[in-house]
Amino acid sequence: MPKIVNHDRYRKELLTKCFDLFAQRGYGSLTMRQVAQEIGVSTGTLYHYFASKEELFRQLIAEITEQDILRATDEIEAQSLKTIKERILALGQFIAENEDYFYKQTLLFINFFQQPDLEEQQLVEAVKRSYKRYQEEIMKFLSIDNKAIVNHVSCLIDGLISQRAFDPESVSIKEQMELLAQMLSVYLQE
Amino acid sequence: MPKIVNHDRYRKELLTKCFDLFAQRGYGSLTMRQVAQEIGVSTGTLYHYFASKEELFRQLIAEITEQDILRATDEIEAQSLKTIKERILALGQFIAENEDYFYKQTLLFINFFQQPDLEEQQLVEAVKRSYKRYQEEIMKFLSIDNKAIVNHVSCLIDGLISQRAFDPESVSIKEQMELLAQMLSVYLQE
Amino acid sequence: MPKIVNHDRYRKELLTKCFDLFAQRGYGSLTMRQVAQEIGVSTGTLYHYFASKEELFRQLIAEITEQDILRATDEIEAQSLKTIKERILALGQFIAENEDYFYKQTLLFINFFQQPDLEEQQLVEAVKRSYKRYQEEIMKFLSIDNKAIVNHVSCLIDGLISQRAFDPESVSIKEQMELLAQMLSVYLQE
Amino acid sequence: MPKIVNHDRYRKELLTKCFDLFAQRGYGSLTMRQVAQEIGVSTGTLYHYFASKEELFRQLIAEITEQDILRATDEIEAQSLKTIKERILALGQFIAENEDYFYKQTLLFINFFQQPDLEEQQLVEAVKRSYKRYQEEIMKFLSIDNKAIVNHVSCLIDGLISQRAFDPESVSIKEQMELLAQMLSVYLQE
DNA sequence: GATGAATGAGGTTTCATTCAT
DNA sequence: AATGAATGAAACCTCATTCAT
Numbered sequence: 082m083p084k085i086v087n088h089d090r091y092r093k094e095l096l097t098k099c100f101d102l103f104a105q106r107g108y109g110s111l112t113m114r115q116v117a118q119e120i121g122v123s124t125g126t127l128y129h130y131f132a133s134k135e136e137l138f139r140q141l142i143a144e145i146t147e148q149d150i151l152r153a154t155d156e157i158e159a160q161s162l163k164t165i166k167e168r169i170l171a172l173g174q175f176i177a178e179n180e181d182y183f184y185k186q187t188l189l190f191i192n193f194f195q196q197p198d199l200e201e202q203q204l205v206e207a208v209k210r211s212y213k214r215y216q217e218e219i220m221k222f223l224s225i226d227n228k229a230i231v232n233h234v235s236c237l238i239d240g241l242i243s244q245r246a247f248d249p250e251s252v253s254i255k256e257q258m259e260l261l262a263q264m265l266s267v268y269l270q271e
Numbered sequence: 272m273p274k275i276v277n278h279d280r281y282r283k284e285l286l287t288k289c290f291d292l293f294a295q296r297g298y299g300s301l302t303m304r305q306v307a308q309e310i311g312v313s314t315g316t317l318y319h320y321f322a323s324k325e326e327l328f329r330q331l332i333a334e335i336t337e338q339d340i341l342r343a344t345d346e347i348e349a350q351s352l353k354t355i356k357e358r359i360l361a362l363g364q365f366i367a368e369n370e371d372y373f374y375k376q377t378l379l380f381i382n383f384f385q386q387p388d389l390e391e392q393q394l395v396e397a398v399k400r401s402y403k404r405y406q407e408e409i410m411k412f413l414s415i416d417n418k419a420i421v422n423h424v425s426c427l428i429d430g431l432i433s434q435r436a437f438d439p440e441s442v443s444i445k446e447q448m449e450l451l452a453q454m455l456s457v458y459l460q461e
Numbered sequence: 462m463p464k465i466v467n468h469d470r471y472r473k474e475l476l477t478k479c480f481d482l483f484a485q486r487g488y489g490s491l492t493m494r495q496v497a498q499e500i501g502v503s504t505g506t507l508y509h510y511f512a513s514k515e516e517l518f519r520q521l522i523a524e525i526t527e528q529d530i531l532r533a534t535d536e537i538e539a540q541s542l543k544t545i546k547e548r549i550l551a552l553g554q555f556i557a558e559n560e561d562y563f564y565k566q567t568l569l570f571i572n573f574f575q576q577p578d579l580e581e582q583q584l585v586e587a588v589k590r591s592y593k594r595y596q597e598e599i600m601k602f603l604s605i606d607n608k609a610i611v612n613h614v615s616c617l618i619d620g621l622i623s624q625r626a627f628d629p630e631s632v633s634i635k636e637q638m639e640l641l642a643q644m645l646s647v648y649l650q651e
Numbered sequence: 652m653p654k655i656v657n658h659d660r661y662r663k664e665l666l667t668k669c670f671d672l673f674a675q676r677g678y679g680s681l682t683m684r685q686v687a688q689e690i691g692v693s694t695g696t697l698y699h700y701f702a703s704k705e706e707l708f709r710q711l712i713a714e715i716t717e718q719d720i721l722r723a724t725d726e727i728e729a730q731s732l733k734t735i736k737e738r739i740l741a742l743g744q745f746i747a748e749n750e751d752y753f754y755k756q757t758l759l760f761i762n763f764f765q766q767p768d769l770e771e772q773q774l775v776e777a778v779k780r781s782y783k784r785y786q787e788e789i790m791k792f793l794s795i796d797n798k799a800i801v802n803h804v805s806c807l808i809d810g811l812i813s814q815r816a817f818d819p820e821s822v823s824i825k826e827q828m829e830l831l832a833q834m835l836s837v838y839l840q841e
Numbered sequence: 842g843a844t845g846a847a848t849g850a851g852g853t854t855t856c857a858t859t860c861a862t
Numbered sequence: 863a864a865t866g867a868a869t870g871a872a873a874c875c876t877c878a879t880t881c882a883t
Contacts, residue, residue: 088867107385109299112852123869128854190437191381195297209438216441229450232434232442233427240430244422247380248399251406252422260419268454302877313844314879324878468846487765489679492873503848508875570817571761575677589818596821609830612814612822617803620810624802627760628779631786632802640799648834682856693865694858704857848880855873862865 092130095120096144099137104185108138108192135199142193142204145186146211165269166262168223169234173258176238180254183242230265237261282320285310286334289327294375298328298382325389332383332394335376336401355459356452358413359424363448366428370444373432420455427451472510475500476524479517484565488518488572515579522573522584525566526591545649546642548603549614553638556618560634563622610645617641662700665690666714669707674755678708678762705768712763712774715756716781735839736832738793739804743828746808750824753812800835807831 098120103111113134117124131137162168176183190208193199220231237257244252288310292301303324307314321327352358366373380398383389410421427447434442478500482491493514497504511517542548556563570588573579600611617637624632668690672681683704687694701707746753760778790801807827814822 105385106387107297107299107382109297109301110386111299113854114852124854125856125869126867129867134853187433188381188385191378191433192297194437195295195378196300197296209441212434212437212441229446233447233450233454236430236434236442236447237423237427238430239433240426240428243377243381243429243433244402244426247384247402251399251402252426256419257423257426260423264423264454264458267458303879304877315844315881316842318879319842485765486767487677487679487762489677489681490766491679493875494873504875505848505877506846509846509848514874567813568761568765571758571813572677574817575675575758576680577676589821592814592817592821609826613807613827613830613834616810616814616822616827617807618810619813620806620808623757623761623809623813624782624806627764627782631779631782632806636799637803637806640803644803644834644838648837683858684856695860695865696863698858699863844881844883846880846882848878850877850879852876853874856871857869858871859867859869860865861867 088130092140093144095122095127095130096137096141099141100145100185100189103138103141103192104188107188108196113137135196138193138196139199139201139204142189142199143207145189146204146207164266165223165225166266169258169262169265172219172222172234173254173261176241176258177254180242180245183238184246187239187242187246234261278320282330283334285312285317285320286327286331289331290335290375290379293328293331293382294378297378298386328383328386329389329391329394332379333397335379336394336397354456355413355415356456359448359452359455362409362412362424363444363451366431366448367444370432370435373428374436377429377432377436424451468510472520473524475502475507475510476517476521479521480525480565480569483518483521483572484568487568488576493517515576518573518576519579519581519584522569522579523587525569526584526587544646545603545605546646549638549642549645552599552602552614553634553641556621556638557634560622560625563618564626567619567622567626614641658700662710663714665692665697665700666707666711669711670715670755670759673708673711673762674758677758678766708763708766709771709774712759713777715759716774716777734836735793735795736836739828739832739835742789742792742804743824743831746811746828747824750812750815753808754816757809757812757816804831 099116102116102119106115113124113127116137117127127137131140162171193204193208216231216235219235220226220228223231223234225231241252241254241257245254289306292306292309296305303314303317306327307317317327321330352361383394383398406421406425409425410416410418413421413424415421431442431444431447435444479496482496482499486495493504493507496517497507507517511520542551573584573588596611596615599615600606600608603611603614605611621632621634621637625634669686672686672689676685683694683697686707687697697707701710763774763778786801786805789805790796790798793801793804795801811822811824811827815824
């Protein structure tokens with residue numbers, strides 16, 4: 082028997098290591114050699130686990146699509162947050178803590194939609210579903226069943242993240258989430 | 272004024288034709304031959320007007336950075352809109368009408384920040400300034416001088432655009448802008 | 462206008478230059494870089510004219526299939542050769558003069574049949590037709606309409622060429638063709 | 652006799668399994684992984700028995716060179732064949748029965764001469780000797796001591812095999828051998 | 842100015858070979 | 863002895879760029 086390796090486990094480990102790379106440099110601008118070097122394996126190994134650059138990216142997207150915010154709720158839900166204000170602020174803090182991850186995820190998804198060949202309907206659907214799950218999570222967490230408001234919140238978060246991507250000093254997550262909390266509590270009491 | 276005028280005019284024409292291409296396919300995934308073919312010139316011609324692929328992209332970013340919302344205000348300001356509600360809705364309609372442009376602009380800027388070699392401070396600054404101008408424009412247009420609220424609005428718009436990029440059916444611009452108008456008018460009257 | 466080149470003419474010129482190379486070294490053992498270097502162009506140029514290594518080989522086979530012995534008859538027919546003996550000897554001389562070409566052609570065809578992916582029925586058929594034409598040419602030239610005898614002659618020639626390929630000193634073309642002439646004239650008078 | 656015997660026995664077994672593979676696909680177009688897979692061992696095992704791909708091929712050639720027609724004579728000689736005609740026809744039948752083997756042997760030898768690096772004089776000599784032995788065998792079997800005629804026969808056989816390789820329907824072994832028998836008996840009685 | 846053939850560095854991918862198990 | 867994961871040199875191929883026309 083050769084070097085014993087949990088093939089699938091290692092494959093996912095490699096994907097994890099690719100995450101930052103693809104997010105920050107973009108699919109088209111990355112070479113397989115660079116990827117291999119940066120994650121510390123040989124190109125041969127990379128190809129042992131992924132049939133092609135395209136396939137590597139595809140699997141990366143699939144992986145992210147499966148993970149995402151699931152983690153979010155688990156972590157916060159434990160606490161008992163009664164008012165919307167409290168919950169919005171808690172959400173805000175969570176976003177702030179994971180800003181980097183959210184930002185990279187966004188970049189990857191955008192990159193994915195830019196790659197015309199990759200538009201396998203299956204993956205596209207998975208990404209869309211992932212987006213929906215994300216909103217449902219927000220809905221559940223905030224205990225709001227007004228879909229428009231949930232959309233408002235999720236758009237705001239998206240916008241915050243992408244605007245901060247260009248210039249982190251242009252907006253403050255905390256400030257915006259406080260404003261949102263304020264606006265929402267006023268609006269909902271109406 | 273000899274040929275120089277025509278030269279510059281044509282250069283900008285070429286840039287305009289490149290806009291969609293770079294936005295939709297991404298800098299790294301585009302080849303100069305593809306660019307040339309799609310905008311209907313030879314590679315030679317492309318190189319006659321732009322010293323390199325990088326330079327072409329740089330000029331494209333610069334061009335967009337200079338244009339953008341300037342157009343926006345001109346078009347709407349003409350009308351006389353008294354209440355915030357009216358102004359928000361007008362803004363919303365303008366966004367909706369130009370959604371495609373905003374989306375592509377976002378893609379290009381993200382792409383720009385993904386290109387490590389291009390981080391010329393000068394251009395980065397120009398892009399940041401462009402973002403600021405964009406917020407000032409919103410501020411002026413809505414006649415609001417609370418910076419947090421202006422940020423709220425601009426983040427929301429950004430988020431709307433990027434969320435709709437993934438799935439246009441997930442959120443409605445009109446609905447969101449109406450909700451925003453409602454929330455703002457309530458909040459401000461407080 | 463760019464460097465003016467008769468694209469198709471140059472393509473055939475390149476093929477001609479490849480002929481020896483592929484025959485002597487074999488498809489699988491040749492690299493595109495080697496090919497490019499040996500025929501004096503860049504790899505880029507090679508790919509400008511042939512989409513892939515496979516395609517280059519395919520075209521080479523097609524080219525050879527089209528040419529072949531057509532040349533043979535033209536050259537000899539001019540002479541007036543009355544007896545079979547004379548004609549056989551003339552044929553022998555022609556073979557001897559073009560031994561190198563016949564040998565390389567054989568090698569290429571063998572190589573072609575060794576490449577499993579290339580078995581495009583179309584080309585295979587073309588190669589077979591080329592073989593038939595070759596026999597018809599012999600038939601016509603020798604003025605013999607006994608198919609078995611024509612086959613005898615063409616097999617002998619084939620065998621001569623391949624046996625001499627391994628060791629040119631093992632058999633003499635002239636000697637064999639004289640023997641054949643002798644045998645045939647005796648046999649036919651019977 | 653310890654393991655060495657088994658080792659050598661297994662080595663030859665592996666070579667036998669490689670025979671078809673190398674003949675049909677060619678040295679250059681085969682990868683060690685393919686070889687390993689097709690003969691049902693791991694690449695590691697292959698390397699345990701053969702130091703390199705080249706060495707494997709070398710041994711294959713050596714093996715074939717040693718075997719070949721030895722078998723032929725043994726099988727036929729037993730019979731008592733009086734006339735040349737009978738002997739030619741018996742030879743023809745033997746060829747027909749082993750056509751596949753002869754064909755593959757030819758392919759391998761051609762392949763061998765196409766590999767420039769392998770031109771170890773030693774092996775080349777062995778191959779040439781093998782060819783000579785082949786002719787001597789024919790000579791002995793047919794009881795003919797006219798070298799030209801023996802060459803005629805062996806060329807004819809070679810040609811038959813290679814011509815049939817391209818298109819088995821183009822010539823019939825039996826027909827040709829009968830014609831040969833006829834021609835020879837007439838010619839020799841002269 | 843415009844063209845596209847030519848270039849060769851560099852990208853993606855394959856493959857002989859090694860080596861831990 | 864046997865396995866197959868890992869390696870990296872080298873294969874095939876692409877692409878920004880140049881340059882003759």
